[in-house]
Amino acid sequence: MADQILYVEDDETLAFLTNDSLSQEGYNVKHYMDGAAALKAFKKETFDLCVIDVMLPIMDGFSLATKIREVNSQVPIIFVTAKSMKEDKILGLQIGADDYITKPFSIEELILKINIFLKRRFVNTTENTVSQIGKFEFDFKNLTLSIDEEKKRLTQREGELLQQLIIKKNDIVSRKELLERVWGKEDYFLGRSMDVFISRLRKHLTNDPNVTIENIHGVGFRLSA
Amino acid sequence: MADQILYVEDDETLAFLTNDSLSQEGYNVKHYMDGAAALKAFKKETFDLCVIDVMLPIMDGFSLATKIREVNSQVPIIFVTAKSMKEDKILGLQIGADDYITKPFSIEELILKINIFLKRRFVNTTENTVSQIGKFEFDFKNLTLSIDEEKKRLTQREGELLQQLIIKKNDIVSRKELLERVWGKEDYFLGRSMDVFISRLRKHLTNDPNVTIENIHGVGFRLSA
DNA sequence: ACATGCGGTTAACAGCGCATTAACAGCATT
DNA sequence: AATGCTGTTAATGCGCTGTTAACCGCATGT
Numbered sequence: 022m023a024d025q026i027l028y029v030e031d032d033e034t035l036a037f038l039t040n041d042s043l044s045q046e047g048y049n050v051k052h053y054m055d056g057a058a059a060l061k062a063f064k065k066e067t068f069d070l071c072v073i074d075v076m077l078p079i080m081d082g083f084s085l086a087t088k089i090r091e092v093n094s095q096v097p098i099i100f101v102t103a104k105s106m107k108e109d110k111i112l113g114l115q116i117g118a119d120d121y122i123t124k125p126f127s128i129e130e131l132i133l134k135i136n137i138f139l140k141r142r143f144v145n146t147t148e149n150t151v152s153q154i155g156k157f158e159f160d161f162k163n164l165t166l167s168i169d170e171e172k173k174r175l176t177q178r179e180g181e182l183l184q185q186l187i188i189k190k191n192d193i194v195s196r197k198e199l200l201e202r203v204w205g206k207e208d209y210f211l212g213r214s215m216d217v218f219i220s221r222l223r224k225h226l227t228n229d230p231n232v233t234i235e236n237i238h239g240v241g242f243r244l245s246a
Numbered sequence: 247m248a249d250q251i252l253y254v255e256d257d258e259t260l261a262f263l264t265n266d267s268l269s270q271e272g273y274n275v276k277h278y279m280d281g282a283a284a285l286k287a288f289k290k291e292t293f294d295l296c297v298i299d300v301m302l303p304i305m306d307g308f309s310l311a312t313k314i315r316e317v318n319s320q321v322p323i324i325f326v327t328a329k330s331m332k333e334d335k336i337l338g339l340q341i342g343a344d345d346y347i348t349k350p351f352s353i354e355e356l357i358l359k360i361n362i363f364l365k366r367r368f369v370n371t372t373e374n375t376v377s378q379i380g381k382f383e384f385d386f387k388n389l390t391l392s393i394d395e396e397k398k399r400l401t402q403r404e405g406e407l408l409q410q411l412i413i414k415k416n417d418i419v420s421r422k423e424l425l426e427r428v429w430g431k432e433d434y435f436l437g438r439s440m441d442v443f444i445s446r447l448r449k450h451l452t453n454d455p456n457v458t459i460e461n462i463h464g465v466g467f468r469l470s471a
Numbered sequence: 472a473c474a475t476g477c478g479g480t481t482a483a484c485a486g487c488g489c490a491t492t493a494a495c496a497g498c499a500t501t
Numbered sequence: 502a503a504t505g506c507t508g509t510t511a512a513t514g515c516g517c518t519g520t521t522a523a524c525c526g527c528a529t530g531t
Contacts, residue, residue: 120345120362137345162417162418163416163417163418163468164418164462164465174462176463176464176488176489176490177462177463177464177465177489178489178490210491210492211491213491213492213493213507214490214491214492216506216507216508216509217490217491217492217508217509217510218490219507219508220507220508220509220510223508224509236506236507236508238498238499238500238506238507239499239500239505239506401477401478401479402478402479403478403479404478435480435481436480437517438480438481438482438518439479439480439481441517441518441519441520442479442480442481442519442520442521443479444518444519445518445519445520445521448519461517461518461519463487463488463489463517463518464488464489464516464517
């Protein structure tokens with residue numbers, strides 16, 4: 022799911038360019054020409070980050086930020102200031118902006134700033150680590166494998182290996198790839214070690230006969246559900 | 247308790263001025279002339295934030311940041327770059343810097359950036375001072391743990407550790423994360439120290455058998471209720 | 472200056488978990 | 502049939518964990 026960005030800018034040419042670049046970066050950008058429209062949108066949808074120009078018709082950027090903060094005290098806000106004016110910066114940051122960028126700015130710099138906040142948030146929020154595999158529910162973060170109200174605990178290695186197999190569910194994963202991703206390197210003994218773990222995983226997965234780990238001779242394994 | 251800032255800068259005049267301003271702001275600034283000295287200090291003491299010049303003798307700012315990240319993946323790092331060099335910025339931010347500032351910078355701007363991070367951290371830890379955990383009621387601010395009209399007093403460290411476990415109730419928290427959040431950094435002895443505290447917490451929590459701190463071998467702990 | 476108490480750290484040891492290794496049986500491919 | 506690959510179980514041993522107790526620094530009180 023792409024991160025949704027609220028972008029408020031009245032200069033149409035700049036907005037078009039920025040919107041384009043951010044979209045190419047993989048963000049879902051919603052652009053508004055004035056603060057009132059932006060605020061209305063913010064109240065209806067959820068945004069992961071806001072980029073707001075300070076100089077705006079109808080409602081200026083600071084007022085908009087204040088209104089946004091009333092609804093949401095967490096969402097990161099980045100201000101775009103027309104000139105380098107120290108007082109404005111301070112005012113904006115006190116309102117609860119998290120950063121600002123001065124026109125003219127390079128699009129790379131803006132992307133960097135956006136990434137900083139979205140990366141940080143990603144660390145804080147609980148990543149979706151639960152995958153469904155047949156009748157099982159596997160929680161990678163908590164290393165649990167559940168089926169029919171029964172919950173098993175896996176070890177770290179078991180979990181990592183299962184995770185790798187699930188990522189390529191119904192596809193073959195080569196021994197080499199598994200070894201590198203789970204153990205970091207490959208040699209003969211680690212290979213045998215992995216076989217032991219495959220064996221244990223199979224035992225863990227017996228409760229749903231539709232879920233199987235099959236061996237592809239000389240190549241690797243395939244988890245199918 | 248004043249926030250402690252690690253400041254690495256080889257230009258003595260600039261360092262003196264900055265140090266002075268930050269001290270007046272109420273920060274406890276420790277200044278080092280080179281990366282090696284700074285790293286040594288970082289490993290010995292706890293810092294709430296780092297301000298690092300990129301151009302340094304002996305060990306450059308990026309290398310220093312990398313080393314710091316090995317010990318502590320959480321502490322905010324602000325880079326000071328001599329020129330506006332895009333590649334360097336990107337490199338620095340990928341290493342795990344949280345922001346950067348370009349020379350020459352106004353001291354107000356630096357203070358603003360510092361405040362953003364320290365304020366943010368503050369916001370995260372102060373909300374929700376009373377939490378319910380099983381039959382217990384834990385008041386983080388007052389460091390009290392109550393059950394059935396019986397009230398126990400916890401120590402500061404016990405409280406912080408319990409708080410971190412409660413925040414991720416029913417989820418695994420890694421040893422690394424606990425160490426960084428409660429002790430500010432990680433090493434072998436602090437790890438053992440933490441085990442002692444886990445042991446003490448378990449003793450405090452015996453009155454409700456449904457509340458347990460379980461160990462996830464080689465990973466961390468999980469408080470379940 | 473000397474006790475006292477408190478809280479956090481370090482030391483020491485017991486115990487256990489789990490990845491690895493070994494060993495052997497069975498299977499696939501040639 | 503021969504060879505290499507895989508499945509499984511069991512043994513081994515390292516490293517992680519639980520716990521008690523001693524220790525140390527610091528603040529407070531006498």
